[in-house]
Amino acid sequence: MTNDDKRKAFDLVVWTSSLLFAGALVAHEALAKDKSFAVTDQVYKAECGSCHVPYPPALLPAGSWQAVLSGLDKHFGTDASVDAKSLAALRAFLDANAGRDRRASAGTPGLRISETDWFRREHRKVPGTTWQGAAVKSPANCGACHTGAESGDYDDRGIRVPK
Amino acid sequence: MRRELQILGLGAGLLGAGVAAAQSPAEIQRKYESAARQATPAFGGFSAQRGEAFFKSAQGGDWSCASCHTQSPVAAGRHAVTGKAIAPLAPAASPARFTDPAKVEKWFNRNCNDVLKRVCTPAEKGDVLAYLMSLK
Numbered sequence: 001m002t003n004d005d006k007r008k009a010f011d012l013v014v015w016t017s018s019l020l021f022a023g024a025l026v027a028h029e030a031l032a033k034d035k036s037f038a039v040t041d042q043v044y045k046a047e048c049g050s051c052h053v054p055y056p057p058a059l060l061p062a063g064s065w066q067a068v069l070s071g072l073d074k075h076f077g078t079d080a081s082v083d084a085k086s087l088a089a090l091r092a093f094l095d096a097n098a099g100r101d102r103r104a105s106a107g108t109p110g111l112r113i114s115e116t117d118w119f120r121r122e123h124r125k126v127p128g129t130t131w132q133g134a135a136v137k138s139p140a141n142c143g144a145c146h147t148g149a150e151s152g153d154y155d156d157r158g159i160r161v162p163k
Numbered sequence: 164m165r166r167e168l169q170i171l172g173l174g175a176g177l178l179g180a181g182v183a184a185a186q187s188p189a190e191i192q193r194k195y196e197s198a199a200r201q202a203t204p205a206f207g208g209f210s211a212q213r214g215e216a217f218f219k220s221a222q223g224g225d226w227s228c229a230s231c232h233t234q235s236p237v238a239a240g241r242h243a244v245t246g247k248a249i250a251p252l253a254p255a256a257s258p259a260r261f262t263d264p265a266k267v268e269k270w271f272n273r274n275c276n277d278v279l280k281r282v283c284t285p286a287e288k289g290d291v292l293a294y295l296m297s298l299k
Contacts, residue, residue, distance in 0.1 A: 052245045077244060079276040083269070137246035144246060 038152030041097075043089040047082050052140050053149045055113055062098035063109035066091065076140075114139035126161075135162035188254050188261035192292045198285035206286065214294030217287060222279045228291070230278075237298050253298040261292065 037056035039045055045054045057065065069091055073081045082090065113119055119139075130136060135144055142149035148158040192209070200206045218228040218236070231249055232240040237256040240249035254260045261267055275283040283291075 050249075051242050052247055073276075079273040081273060135246075138244060140244065141246035143248075 037154055041093050043086055044093050047080075047086050047090060049150075051078065051080065053142050054152075055142075056152060056154075057094050057097035058099040059113045059116065059118070060099060060111075061109065062095050064111060065094035065098050067109050068111055069094070130161060133162065185262045186264055188292060188296050191261050191264055191267055192289055192296070194264070195285040195289035195292065199289055202285060209286070209289040209293040211290070211293040211297040214290035214292070218291055218294055224278060224280060226278050228274065228278060236295060253295045255299050261295070 037058070039049075039054045039056065044057075048054050060068075068075070069087060072087075073079055110116060123139075130145075131139060137144070142154070145159050145161050146154045147160050148155065196206075196209065199209075218232075219234060221227045221230075226243060229236075230243045232252045236252040239251055241247070242249060250260075251257045252260060271283055271288055275281065275287075
């Protein structure tokens, strides 16, 4: 192999690895976006993101969201009622963005994300003392540990469990 | 050039709409004043002291305004159920507070129902505003 051939081979390796690296970066970004629960709907953010973070609509099936919207004046112990125009917008938004319900026929729709199988599985390693700690208080307080919850980022890298 | 002017015009229009919708806490309070006067012709004006007492005490139920907004509303609060942080309520600490009449009414409706199990009177709302506006 001449020196020229060696240089060509070296160049090829450099270029290929650069391309692979760039490809991996793009794929990673795309995946990160895919995993994101970012909510951009302004009505949803304003009406359903004050007392708690705007919960990702995909975490409950449409039937559950509609049941939640039907009882906003008595919403987990508080009055969260909205005007008729906002309510219609919320119904449409949640219908379009709700999660798939595999057990739609299994009786009354659950109202709490924290009682879904998915949520329990994801949080199975979280001890009871963490939930009850003053800094967390409630499973509704996503932002206590998920530092990016407000903007829909629940990636493991953003988790900081308060002591 | 014409297109630039159009964009400029649109920008100015949006700015105008924003300014028209926003009000000052004092303007919002004046509306409650006329409503209070209409309800009680002998209405003698709002009181920051009365507002503070109302704000800090439970009104028959478990909660007071201070349960979430704290005894010192220039500081950040915390939702009594969910634990989520709430920006300070006093305009001195959060300038956007009490500048959107519809938002003010929405929250008075929700929170008065939570604390008092009824709507607040215009006099009560005005007193609370007087208290919050007095905070520095």
